[in-house]
Amino acid sequence: ETGVTQTPRHLVMGMTNKKSLKCEQHLGHNAMYWYKQSAKKPLELMFVYSLEERVENNSVPSRFSPECPNSSHLFLHLHTLQPEDSALYLCASSQDLASGGIYNEQFFGPGTRLTVL
Amino acid sequence: RKEVEQDPGPFNVPEGATVAFNCTYSNSASQSFFWYRQDCRKEPKLLMSVYSSGNEDGRFTAQLNRASQYISLLIRDSKLSDSATYLCVVGNYGQNFVFGPGTRLSVLP
Numbered sequence: 001e002t003g004v005t006q007t008p009r010h011l012v013m014g015m016t017n018k019k020s021l022k023c024e025q026h027l028g029h030n031a032m033y034w035y036k037q038s039a040k041k042p043l044e045l046m047f048v049y050s051l052e053e054r055v056e057n058n059s060v061p062s063r064f065s066p067e068c069p070n071s072s073h074l075f076l077h078l079h080t081l082q083p084e085d086s087a088l089y090l091c092a093s094s095q096d097l098a099s100g101g102i103y104n105e106q107f108f109g110p111g112t113r114l115t116v117l
Numbered sequence: 118r119k120e121v122e123q124d125p126g127p128f129n130v131p132e133g134a135t136v137a138f139n140c141t142y143s144n145s146a147s148q149s150f151f152w153y154r155q156d157c158r159k160e161p162k163l164l165m166s167v168y169s170s171g172n173e174d175g176r177f178t179a180q181l182n183r184a185s186q187y188i189s190l191l192i193r194d195s196k197l198s199d200s201a202t203y204l205c206v207v208g209n210y211g212q213n214f215v216f217g218p219g220t221r222l223s224v225l226p
Contacts, residue, residue, distance in 0.1 A: 033214075041218075042204075042216055042217065042218040042219060043161070043204075043216040045213065045214075045215075045216075048213070056213065088158075090160055090161075094214075098148070098149065098208035098209055098210070098213050098214045101148065101149050101208075103166065104149060104208070105151055105163045105166060106163075106206075106214055107163075108160035108161050108162070109160060110159070110160050111159075111160050113158075
C-alpha cells in the first residue's frame, strides 16, 4: 500500500462525456502530480501542485482540467476527450517539490486506465 | 537532446547474471536522482535513491557521476522477479521530476 489511492481504476468514456479522476494521498505530502502514460511510451508530466497551488502546466490541452481543493486531494476533470487520450493516468505525491533532495521521492497511486471510445 | 536518456534495451539476461543500466541527464543543476521500477501495467515504485557517493541495497548498486552527468544501476545475481522496466528519474531545482524513457529487463530461466 503506497498511501496514494486513485479512483476509478478503470474508466471507459465516450468523446462527449464528462468524467473526473480522483487522487487522494494519506502521507501528509505537500506536492501532488498528474502524469499520463500511453502504451509503450514514457511518463509525461501533466500538472504539478504544491500546497494546493498549480506550479506547472505542461502544455496540456484544455480538455484536461485539474483541481486541488486541499493538500490531500487532486482531481482531473475530463471533457470532450479524443481516442488518443486513452492511457494510464497516474497520480503521485512527494513531501516537497523536486528541490527537496534525495529523500524526497515520489509515491505513485495505482493509476486509472482510461479508454476513450 | 532529451533531458534524461537511458539505454534503449531491452536487456534479456539469464538468471544469476549481472546487468548494468546507464542513464544520462542534461541539466547540470539537477539535484536528486532515483531509480524506479515499473512492472507491466502497474505504477512506478521507488527502487532506490542515488547518493552522491554511490550506494548499495542488497543486490543493487547505484552510482552517480556528476562530472559526466550520468547515473548507473548495477543488478547482481539477477532473479526472475527483477524483470521489469527500470526508470531513471532526475529531480531538478524548482519543480520537476523528469523521468527517462525506461529500460526493459527480462531475466530468463
